Amino acid sequence: MKLHEKKIKGAEIPTASMADIAFLLLIFFMVTTVFANEVGLQIMLPEKGEEVKVKSENIQRIYVEEKGELRLNGEPVSQDQLVDEVKKILAENKDAIFSIKTHPRAQYEYMVNALDKLRLANAERYSLAPSSEE
């Protein structure tokens, strides 16, 4: 007796569900993706022990008071005025260095605002003065 010949089936990978699998993974990654869109202010801290001698006439002092008031070289200024004043100073003396001194109990936000205003006025050189120093 002869067994019937085995039918040779064409071997195939089912691809019908491929799109489903891909879309499933796709949706997973879409949901978990957080685009790196963080922004902020970049600052460069001074090297430890490094002392830079600066001509004192180039130093412009900005004080950030406890309640967020700003003073530029002792004169009270508003936030908007600060941008204009800084621009004016830079126009006269492009070597001006702005030193931001913040009251120890002032909120961080006030210091960031002052820094932001310097950035808006395109000031390149600024430093954060230690607040304890009187």
Next chain:
Amino acid sequence: MKLIREKVQATIPTASMADIAFLLLIFFMVTTTFRAETGLQVIIPQVEAAEKMPARNLTHIWISKNGLVSIDDALVSTERISDIMARKRQINPDIIVSVKADKSTGYKLIEDVLNEFVDASVLRIHLAARKKRG
């Protein structure tokens, strides 16, 4: 004379569906960065002159308004920051620290933290902020 219109079966070609899905999938896989740390609950300040934060060599530090400091999801005391940062700097000398501090944090704490960075010679700092709209 009667015209006989042949009815063409309307079909959407689905053969390329998987390709499209995979293409999108690969895009999202590449752009995904999983949130490694949860950090602390902070409200970061708003600034106008915000710059884009670099995506590489970044390490995050959270400072909450009640004075907690978190690095790598561990609460640390201020004095230990310089040790941790010095170790991180040994691993990656190009390290950039992103400071996510609450806007109402007292400036004293911020200054202490920044001084710790100087001690550890980690000098590139990024103060995380949100872009002010309008």
